[in-house]
Amino acid sequence: MLAVVFGLTKFRQYALGRTVDVLTDHKPLVHIVKKSFDEVPPRLQRWLFFMMRSQLTVANGILLLESRVVIPSALQQPVLKLAHEGHPGSATFKDTLRRSVWWPRMSRDAEQFAAACDICWRSRTNHSQELQPTEVVPVWHKVAVDLVEIEGRHLLSLVDYGSRFPELIVLPGTKSQHVVMALSTIFARFGIPLELVSDNGPQFV
Ligand SMILES: [Zn+2]
Structure with missing residues (x-):
């Protein structure tokens, strides 16, 4: 591509204002030129831009590349902001831009803009949280019970699903009767819940 640019620059007095056919047997270059601007690696875009500047036109003082408006650097951020209104997904955002505007590395700028x-x-x-909806449970209908050990002490933890209210009771031991005693004191104060869930430890059987 550098050779083509060099050639066109060297013979610009012959090439300017004309359509020039470039003959090359360099396969990757043919492949690149056939691609749209945004698909070309950024480092090659400016060369391609140079080669395709015959496709640049000025209409009412606006620089166009084919049918797309070439946006100067000072206006690129405002244009990104406009196209991002309504917070479209990445593909829609880039499509909106590609339909009407162009500047070097526009796709990369769009990705960075959306990421920020x-x-x-x-x-x-929020979307990832929506995939795991939390259960809506009335207060004291369903409670979760677990045994936890902290610094050698056994504790019974109880959390009410409805209110997220936690209870923590120190147990004298981990036998079933210790658990039953602890639960009884809680249920004596708040009533018996409809459902009790546990990790199915032997004390809860
Ligand atoms: Zn957004």
Whole structure:
């Protein structure tokens, strides 16, 4: 590609204002030229741009590349902001841009812009939470019971699903009767819940 650019620069007085056929047996170059601008690696875009500048036109003072408006660097961020309105997904965002505007490395800039967007980031996080909906349970209908050991002491933890209210009781031991005693004191205060879930330890059988 460098050779083509060199040739066109060297003989610009003959090439300017004309359509020039470039003959090459360099397969990768043919492949690259056939691609759209955004698919070409960024380092090659400016060379391709140079070769394709015959496709640049000026209409009403606006520089166009084919039918796309060439956006100067000072306006690239405002254009990204406009195209990102409504926080579209990455593909839609880039499609919107590609349909109407162009600048070198536009796709990369669009990706970086979307990655830095707070609202998009939050909606991605919320979406993953939506996949695991939390159960809506009335207060004291369902409780979870577990035995935990902290620094050699056995504790019974109980959490109410409805209110997220936690209870923690120190157990004298881990036998069934210790667990039953502890649960009884809780149930004596709050009533007996409809459902009790546990990790099915032997004390809960
Ligand atoms: Zn966004």
